[in-house]
Each structure stands twice: as C-alpha cells, then as structure tokens.
Amino acid sequence: MQQQEIRQFLKRFFDATQCKTVQDDGNAFTVQLTVDMDKALMNRPFYWHYIEKTRGTPNPQKITFLTDFSNSNESKGEKIHFGSPRLHQIFQLTKKLGGFIRMFEDRPGTVQNHTPLIPWLCMNIKVSYICDRKKDEFHSIGLNLINGKMLDNFHYLLKDTSMPLSMKMPDFAFTFTPLIKPVSGIKRIEQYIRSQLQQEDHTWAMEAKKRWERDEKLLNIFFEEWEEKPEQYEIEKEALREQYEPKISVDCINGGIFYLTKDRFR
C-alpha cells in the first residue's frame, strides 16, 4: 500500500465516519474526531467514564497524520505507513463497522408503476490456504434469492455498473420476499465454494504433506531406539502436525442483502 493510497483510505474513512478534516497541507492532515471515533480509537475509557458520570462537556481529540515523511522529520504528527499500528487499528475498526449491509438500488418508481426490487445475498469471502506457509484468495459471490442464480465477482459487478445505491428503499418501490431463505442462501454459497475448492489443484498441499512426512520420518529415526516412546516424541510429532498440516480456512469478510431491479445481472 503506497503512502498516497493510505492517505486516500484514511480520508475516506474519516469522511465516512463524520470526522472533519480541520487542516491539510498535503503532507499531513488533522481530523477532529467525533465522540464515537474518539472512544473507538484513542483508548481513554477513564476519560469517557468520567465525562459521562459528571455529565461534563465531551472534548474529543484531534489526530494529525503524517503521510509524507520522506523529506520532513518534523514531529508534528503520527507517522503513518503500512506497518504502523495505528493504521491497523483503523483497519480493524473499519472491518468491525463495515461487516453487514442492506442496500437498495435507488430507482424510484411512479405512483402507477412501482419498482419491484429483487433480493440478492452477497458474501465476500477470504479463502486461506494454510500449511507452513500461507496465501489468501478473495471471492465475492452473489446469490439471487428468488431464482437461485449465482454470480462470481459480485462486489465488483456492483461497483462497476454505475448504479445508485441507497440505504433507504426508494419511493414507489417494493421488495420481493426471498423464496430462498437467507439461511439456505448462505448454505448454497458455502456449498458452491466448497465444491470449487475441492476441484482445485492441491499441489501446494501435497508438497506440504511431503515436507511433513520427511520430517516425521527423521523424527522416527531419532527415536527409533526407544522401546516406549518418550513424551518428547509426542510433543515433536504434534508440533510437526501444527507446522505442516495443509488446510483451507474460509471466512466471510462482509456481506449483506442488495435489493436490485429485475433487469440487473439478468
């Protein structure tokens, strides 16, 4: 993540959380936190407890982020870069705040002609391939909860088609009740991911298993003279399993329901 991207990310984050930028000179910018953001980011529970108990006037803090520190060593703000704990704290917070969504395609109908909106379930999924190494892959699946149609890359489809989205149902519109219940929808998406994963090339896992077996063979040689294996043997064996055992871990990052007009993604 480049410094410019980080800057963009932070600016968008604070806009979206209603924290005003009070100063910005290109290298550094200062935001005035809201009460909620102060509580979430500044780690001062005692202060907030005190203010609430005494009904004092809350005075949320400002933060200055230094995003370009290549040629300035001024200590006017927090240096922020891809490794800085602050950025990762904000990442965490963003994920916490941005986990669940319900949106409507903003296409108001008319009195005579109400817009029907079809529910889609979207799940953005992280698949992690884990052994003694690891890599992650991203999947975004959309499922039409009326006809069961499934689309890959759903998140990007939503973004690409310049469709206005709104948190509120537009005027003169109505939503279809899902024929596929969300809970079954989730199961369908899981099943789909599972079958995809099973068809994949698992060379990485086989190689990990080879490494595992090789080390386990050595371990057996080391302990070959023991009639009864000591506790040490079991500990080492378990450690090897934890180190090498190939597995795939699947987590949903975020997702939700999108009510879209009928012709979308036909």
Add this chain to the structure above:
Amino acid sequence: MEVRIDFHQTWQNAFLQRLERDGPWSNWEIYQLALEAEQHTFVSDFDNLQSLKFLPELKPLPHQLEAVKQVIENMNGKAILADEVGLGKTIEAGLILKEYMIRGLVKKVLILVPASLISQWVLELNKKFYIPAVPYKKSWGWKDQDIIVSSLDTAKRSPHAEMILEQNYDFIIIDEAHKLKNAQTKNYQFVQRLKKKFCLLLTATPIQNKVEEIFHLVSLLKPGHLGSSSNFLKKYKGSHRKEIDDGLKDLIRKVMVRQSRRETNIQWTKRHVETVIINFTPKEREFYEMIIKFPKKEAIFDNAFSLLTLKREACSSKEAVFFTLKNMLKKQNPPSPALVDFTNQLIKKMEGITVNSKAEKALDLIRKIDDKVIIFTEYRATQLYLQWFFQKHGIRSVPFRGGFKRGKKDWMKELFQTSAQVFISTEAGGEGINLQFCNHMINFDLPWNPMKLEQRIGRIHRLGQQKDVFIYNFAVKNTVEEQILKLLYEKINLFERVIGELDEILTKLNVGTLHEHLTDIFATSESEGEMKIKMDNFTSVIELAQSLKGDELDAATGNSSIS
C-alpha cells in the same frame, strides 16, 4: 488429495441476527473500506516476503534478506542463524518472525535471550518491526501476553518452566544458543521440552570444538536430521570439527545459515588497532618477578594455570592478584604454610607499589581521546580499582558486569550514553550489549581466547557503527602479556582478520582449531620455555598458511606433511 476445509460461521450467525432485528447496517463507503482493508492485508503468494511492505523504514541488507528467504522457503521456519558477530542476526530473526505473523501463522511467541539483551530485543521488535513484544513480568505471567521476551535462566526455573511448558507456542527464538551445546544441561533439557512449530536458534559460534555440539543443536531444532544420537555419536564422538565430512556438512547447511563478514560485501568502517606497550615501574617489576620466580616445586598451586593466572593478573592490577590470593587461601582449609608465606611476601611487596602504570596510561589516553571510551578488563578487582582511580581524576565512569540485573544494565548503558565518559566492563559483560555509539575501546588486559576478543570488539564494531573503530591493546613489556600479544595480535594478525577466516585456514591444513592451539599454549604449558616453543611452532604453521593462498592451500591439504 482431500484437504480439510474449515468454514467459519462467525459472520453468518451475526448476519442472521441482524436480519431478524433489521439492522444495524453499515453504510456503503465503510462497507467498501472494510473490504479494501482486508484485501490490503491479503497474502497473495505462498512465497515472496510480505513483511517488507509493512516495514518501509527498515532497510535490510542483501545478506539479511537472503537469510530470511532461505529460512522461510528452504528451511520451513526452523533454522540456526549463525552469522558472524555483528551482521545483524536480530534483524534477520525479526523479519522472519514478522513474516510469519503477517501470514497469520504465528501468534504466540517466546523469545529467550541473555538477561542483558532483554530490553534491547523488546525495543527493537517494537520500534523496528512493530511487533508488540513485552519483557516477562510477574504481573502478567506467561499466559496473558502473546509475545514475551525473557532470559533462559528465568524461564527454565520453577515455577516458570512448568507454566511455559503449558503454553502452546507457535514460534520460539533463542539467542546465544551456543549455551545449548551440551545435552546434559538443564538449559538444554528445558528447551528440548518446548513445543517448536517454528524456531530460530541464534549463535555466532555454532561449533567451538566437538562435532557433537552441532548434533545437539540441530537435534533441538529438527530431531533426526542428523540421525539418532547413538548412530551419530558412534561415528563422530570426540571428533573435532575439522573432521566433519561433506555429507554431514550438506546436512548441516540445510538447517543453518552462516554468513561471514567477508562474504557480505558490506563496507565496514575501519578497525585501527594500536598496541600500547607499558613499562612497569621498578616496584611493579619486582612484584611481577616475585611471582615468576616462585619455585614451581613448592606446588602450592593446583596447576600451572593458577600461576599463569597470577602472572596475568599482575599485569592488570595488584588488586586482582590480591583478590585471587585471598580466594586461594579461603579454598585451602587450612591453607598450606607455603601459600601463606608466599601470600605474605606478595602483600608486603604490594604495599610498596603506589602507582599502576597501566591505569596512568589509560588516563592519559582517555584524556587525549576526549570522547567515549570502553575499557575491558578480565578482572573485577581491576574494574573496581579503575572506577575509583578515574573518579579521583575527575572522570566519570560506569561499571558493567554480566551479573547485573536487567534494569541495572539498561541504566548503566543509558548513563554511559548520556553522562559518563568511560564504560568499564568485565568479560562477562561483553556478550550482551551493543554500544555502537562509541568507537574507542581499550583492552586493559588481553584474553588469550580470541573468541572473547572478537565478542568485545563486536560490541562497537557492528552494523550501525558510523565511524572508524579504534582499539588500543595494552600490554606490559617483558611479561606474559607481551607474549600473548606478540603471538595473537602481531604474528597471527588476529585483529585484522576475523577468527572464522583463520579457522578456515587451519581446517584446510588439518591442524586443529585456533582455540585448541591457544589452550594448549597458554593453559597447559609447564614452563615459559615450553610456551615459547609451542608458540613458535604455531606461528610457523600460520606463516606457512599465509604464504599459501587459495588453490595452493587446497593443494597443500593434499599432502598433509604439516603437523
């Protein structure tokens, strides 16, 4: 092949709840940002280092990156990092740890280092790597913190040991791992019982003498890699490291990264070495002669070694001699009349000595340098004396010893950096502290073990040292010290070259290690004469080695007429 798939249900359950309660829902922008945040921290590839983009201010050197890649890609995260002193093993270890943490493969970490290095490790991990390591503290025990730095001495003791063994560590780092060469020790047995998913053993000296040492070290890391212990010992027991055959070398290379200063192509700041020869005052000379002339057959000492020790101490300070004599008297119960007599004579002579010529010289030099200076001495009594002596002359100094508690060590280092001119350290203090903000070192007395000397110099001549380094070796004329100096530091040219290099030459010539030769010369010689003959022999071997170079040297190995 069937691979286990774990489908986590956290989001799913929470989502269904929200549907029921009709919210709360996040807004579109935050939702998109959440996805982006997650994707930014994705690991896109099994290989390739991810950690560097998290550490824009860290500028690792090529040899450090190479080591990190090797450990992760070829050694699966279990390795002995055995670079020579001062090449940045800590940086390598930090990068490897960071890499595994970023990949989400490591959460719980135990880092065992010498007590004097705890704060430094914590600081480096926090500041350079943004790894939230903490020093062990009673109040949080072993369970509540994920990344703890402690000393092996603390960790192996009850009740810590029991609690540590209950934890499930993902990653273990052990610094100065040469302390684990002997499988019979408590240290070793404790470390052996730790579960090691990923593990780094750091040492600059993976083998000092015996081949078994490397067997034990490797077996901690990867039991069986060098076979079973009985098979290995059958083949190699008692062997010296020169006898390591190519097969074994290959195996070791699979679990060990060892880079020498020479291979790294780093432009090191220069080492300037100056020998400072000191003349005893007549009184000091008399005192020294008295020790030398003491008839051997009186046998009041356990061995020749004690007498040698006394001689070397006499070159350092009379206080050092006094201290040793006092201990000897205490040990012999009741002390032999000969020893009592000898001691009394020496003490009488001592009383007549009013100056320490070396200390005077040190004072001159320190004033001339007019900058921070580290003084190393082997003897604690000398250390105390020097502190007193400098204070008398208005120079602020701080003492440093291996035995200090962690906090005190940090405090002493801090004091030296901020407000004292001189740092007086004993040998044991040499191992665990980095003082690259200082570039002058006085070796007040010289150890004959060159590893110790390399450790000493390594405190200031390491990565991060910006200036040339000045080493002043003190030796008193016409004493055992001058002999040591001549051999080690003039004939073998030890200061210019690095020990590994010299050992390489010796190995190629098949004539034992430097350490073995020096032990033989200085510790087991019965007389000065014998010492001198052995030294001359050894010097000629070295000189021969120096005259042969590269291929010629290999050729010479073919006809091993040299011994």
